Each structure stands twice: as structure tokens, then as C-alpha cells.
Amino acid sequence: MFLSPPRRGAAPRSWLGLTLALAVVLAGCGPRAERGAADSSAADAGAPLVLTSFTVLADMASEVACGQLRVESITRPGAEIHGYDPTPSDLRRAQDAQLVLVNGLNLELWMERYLASARGAERVVVSEGVDVIPISGDAGAGQPNPHAWMSPRQARTYVANIRDAFIGFDPANADTYRRCADAYSAELEALDGELREQLAVLPPDRRLLVSCEGALSYLAADYGLEEAYLWPVNAETEVTPQRMERVIRTVRERQVPAVFCESTVDDRPQRRVAEETGARFGGVFYVDSLSEPDGVAPTYLAMLRHNARILVQGLRADGQR
Numbered sequence: 001m002f003l004s005p006p007r008r009g010a011a012p013r014s015w016l017g018l019t020l021a022l023a024v025v026l027a028g029c030g031p032r033a034e035r036g037a038a039d040s041s042a043a044d045a046g047a048p049l050v051l052t053s054f055t056v057l058a059d060m061a062s063e064v065a066c067g068q069l070r071v072e073s074i075t076r077p078g079a080e081i082h083g084y085d086p087t088p089s090d091l092r093r094a095q096d097a098q099l100v101l102v103n104g105l106n107l108e109l110w111m112e113r114y115l116a117s118a119r120g121a122e123r124v125v126v127s128e129g130v131d132v133i134p135i136s137g138d139a140g141a142g143q144p145n146p147h148a149w150m151s152p153r154q155a156r157t158y159v160a161n162i163r164d165a166f167i168g169f170d171p172a173n174a175d176t177y178r179r180c181a182d183a184y185s186a187e188l189e190a191l192d193g194e195l196r197e198q199l200a201v202l203p204p205d206r207r208l209l210v211s212c213e214g215a216l217s218y219l220a221a222d223y224g225l226e227e228a229y230l231w232p233v234n235a236e237t238e239v240t241p242q243r244m245e246r247v248i249r250t251v252r253e254r255q256v257p258a259v260f261c262e263s264t265v266d267d268r269p270q271r272r273v274a275e276e277t278g279a280r281f282g283g284v285f286y287v288d289s290l291s292e293p294d295g296v297a298p299t300y301l302a303m304l305r306h307n308a309r310i311l312v313q314g315l316r317a318d319g320q321r
């Protein structure tokens with residue numbers, strides 16, 4: 001999408017628009033694009049504290065909370081979230097939380113220890129009810145792949161669970177949570193259509209997604225892509241010679257034009273795959289974490305759009321091999 005150049009004489013109207021937009025943001029109901037991940041500025045400091053295990057959930061929960069609750073992520077942008085080691089200040093913050101939202105599906109291996117510090121906070125598993133895809137063909141085979149949020153369709157189940165958790169916790173604001181969850185869910189549905197359309201341009205022989213972690217299975221399943229990866233889950237990131245060889249062989253055989261890695265792990269093994277095979281290193285996917293607010297993936301919606309954009313750029317038919 002391109003912005004049209006500013007028109008002569010348009011300044012007063014733009015200023016008015018900007019002022020109005022700012023006023024709306026300050027009122028706590030701003031357009032989504034204006035609000036960063038884990039942004040709790042809309043809620044006053046006295047509002048109940050909801051903690052989430054990672055930034056993606058904090059963004060979703062903020063959308064549903066609509067300024068009625070303080071939503072914060074325990075882990076910061078860029079943190080490794082599978083085997084995270086909570087800091088003393090994380091543990092102190094847990095004592096103030098009234099609700100802790102977790103992904104479940106074995107994602108947060110550190111959560112039991114963490115929750116021992118969260119006196120009285122209720123834990124809610126927001127992936128409850130998603131169509132689980134099991135890990136296949138490597139360590140952890142048969143266990144659930146935890147990254148269900150990578151499908152905007154499955155993410156609507158997350159939103160419904162978050163809504164129900166908020167209504168249960170704070171029934172007085174039930175109408176607000178319902179209204180905001182509905183609006184956000186409609187955005188996710190629209191995003192699903194948008195991604196489907198974008199990824200449809202990839203020809204059949206280019207529909208192979210090569211990542212570091214096998215974290216995009218839900219996205220691949222939704223949009224008809226195949227996957228290859230260096231390790232199945234970040235809890236165990238060792239790149240054995242066999243794993244490396246398998247990916248290199250696949251990339252060569254299938255003449256994959258671009259390979260990718262995720263923002264929370266070391267991308268050097270994948271860059272080596274690129275060097276060995278002549279594929280391009282196509283960029284960084286955001287999966288287990290949003291970017292910083294001024295980065296390319298400050299919200300869940302922006303994150304999925306960014307991933308689809310670099311995927312299409314890397315794999316499209318007119319791309320170089």
C-alpha cells in the first residue's frame with residue numbers, strides 16, 4: 001500500500017484529523033495502529049493488573065480489555081519465551097496480578113514456578129478449544145505444537161477465551177469486553193482473508209516455508225504451505241548435523257529461493273543454510289514475540305502482515321533463485 005502525496009491546501013484538514021485522532025487516543029479508544037503492544041496506558045494505575053506470558057497475548061488482551069484493565073506482558077519483546085527464566089522483579093510483579101493469561105500447550109515451561117509467586121492470581125489458558133496440530137517427526141513428536149496463535153482463525157478462539165475470562169473476573173464491564181472482542185475478532189477474520197489473498201500468489205512449487213523453529217505450522221496449515229525447519233520447538237534448539245543436512249537437502253532439492261528465521265533465536269544456522277544452498281536469507285519472522293513498539297511488528301496484526309509480506313517477497317515466482 002502506498003500513501004498518496006500530500007495535496008496542496010490539505011494541511012488544515014490533516015491537522016484537524018490529527019487532533020481528533022489524538023483526542024480519541026487520549027480517551028483510551030484509539031485506532032489499533034496507534035497503540036503499542038502490552039500498552040496499558042489506557043487503563044488507570046488503579047485498574048486490576050492482568051499479566052500475560054508473552055507480548056502477543058498482551059496485545060490481544062489489551063484489545064479485549066478496552067482500557068478497563070491494566071494488561072502487561074511478563075516477558076519483554078525479543079525474549080525467548082519457551083525456557084524463560086523469570087527475574088526477581090518478574091516474581092515481585094506477579095504478587096500484584098489478579099489474572100494471568102497463558103498460552104498453554106506446553107509453551108511456558110517456566111509458568112508453574114512463576115505462578116508459585118502469584119498469590120491468588122487466577123490462571124487462564126487462552127488456547128483452550130483450538131484445533132491442535134501435533135509436532136511431527138523429531139524431538140517432541142506427538143506433543144501439541146504450542147504456536148496456535150499464528151493462525152488468525154485459531155486466534156479468534158483465543159479472543160473468545162480472553163473475553164470470557166474478563167467477563168468472569170469483572171462482570172460489571174461485560175458489555176465492554178463483548179463489544180471489543182467482537183470488533184477485534186472481526187478484524188482477525190478480515191486479516192485471514194487478506195493473508196489468504198496475498199499468499200495465493202505463490203505458485204505450487206514455491207509453497208515451502210523454511211524457518212528456524214517449527215513455529216509456523218498453524219499458518220502453513222491455514223494457507224496451504226509446506227514447512228521445513230531446523231528444530232521443532234525452541235525449548236530444544238540444538239542444530240545437529242543431521243538436522244542441518246536435512247534442511248540443506250530439502251532447500252537444494254526443492255530449489256527454495258529464500259529461508260527465514262525468527263526474532264527470538266540465533267539466526268546463524270539458517271544463514272549457513274542460505275550460504276550452503278545459494279538461497280537468500282529472506283528475513284526475520286515474528287512469532288514468539290512482537291517487536292519493540294517502533295519496530296515492524298508492534299502488534300499481533302502487524303506481526304502477521306509482516307511475516308506474510310517477507311514470505312511473499314522471498315518466495316514469489318518472479319523472485320530470483
Ligand SMILES: [Zn+2]
Nearest residue numbers: 213215234288
Ligand atoms: Zn516458539
